[in-house]
Amino acid sequence: GAGVSQTPSNKVTEKGKYVELRCDPISGHTALYWYRQSLGQGPEFLIYFQGTGAADDSGLPNDRFFAVRPEGSVSTLKIQRTERGDSAVYLCASSLRRSNTGELFFGEGSRLTVL
Amino acid sequence: AQSVAQPEDQVNVAEGNPLTVKCTYSVSGNPYLFWYVQYPNRGLQFLLKYITGDNLVKGSYGFEAEFNKSQTSFHLKKPSALVSDSALYFCAVRDYRDDKIIFGKGTRLHILP
Numbered sequence: 350g351a352g353v354s355q356t357p358s359n360k361v362t363e364k365g366k367y368v369e370l371r372c373d374p375i376s377g378h379t380a381l382y383w384y385r386q387s388l389g390q391g392p393e394f395l396i397y398f399q400g401t402g403a404a405d406d407s408g409l410p411n412d413r414f415f416a417v418r419p420e421g422s423v424s425t426l427k428i429q430r431t432e433r434g435d436s437a438v439y440l441c442a443s444s445l446r447r448s449n450t451g452e453l454f455f456g457e458g459s460r461l462t463v464l
Numbered sequence: 465a466q467s468v469a470q471p472e473d474q475v476n477v478a479e480g481n482p483l484t485v486k487c488t489y490s491v492s493g494n495p496y497l498f499w500y501v502q503y504p505n506r507g508l509q510f511l512l513k514y515i516t517g518d519n520l521v522k523g524s525y526g527f528e529a530e531f532n533k534s535q536t537s538f539h540l541k542k543p544s545a546l547v548s549d550s551a552l553y554f555c556a557v558r559d560y561r562d563d564k565i566i567f568g569k570g571t572r573l574h575i576l577p
């Protein structure tokens with residue numbers, strides 16, 4: 350597609366449930382980032398993929414969070430046993446290559462609400 | 465570890481006046497610096513970047529930013545503000561040895577007609 354696509358745009362779930370958020374990056378972009386944005390805050394880095402592998406997952410808050418990118422394109426962020434504090438907008442971004450000087454193309458985000 | 469500070473939560477400017485949105489950074493190596501803008505119900509959009517070379521960089525919509533190494537700053541500027549510039553602005557930094565890009569908390573810019 351023309352831009353980064355994220356689904357669902359909105360997700361409401363109950364505490365303790367499992368959630369998957371999907372990101373479809375711009376075709377040909379090898380780098381993919383996940384960020385989390387809480388109300389009134391800037392994007393918080395979660396994880397970065399270069400191709401299929403997670404090059405840096407230091408931002409994942411705990412082991413309930415996991416992300417995959419099995420074919421080097423679409424990525425899924427997985428959250429187990431959701432908590433109310435996980436409520437936020439989850440942003441995905443992609444860029445052309447690792448040596449790219451950092452211009453990221455963002456999707457519109459997936460808003461997660463945990464009741 | 466790299467970090468970014470945006471000291472102002474909100475900046476108010478009258479239309480037609482110059483605007484400045486402040487950003488300071490901390491990295492252990494040479495920085496790559498960026499500004500992004502977020503309009504209501506829209507994704508973040510890239511405005512401009514500093515990688516190397518001229519300290520004054522120009523970007524989209526008439527915005528520019530000045531890299532100051534001694535003050536570790538990268539303030540966003542525009543000579544004449546438009547009402548349509550009202551949005552949330554984020555400064556971001558990357559250490560050139562690392563691919564992780566860290567964002568500031570954002571500054572809300574209000575341009576008053």
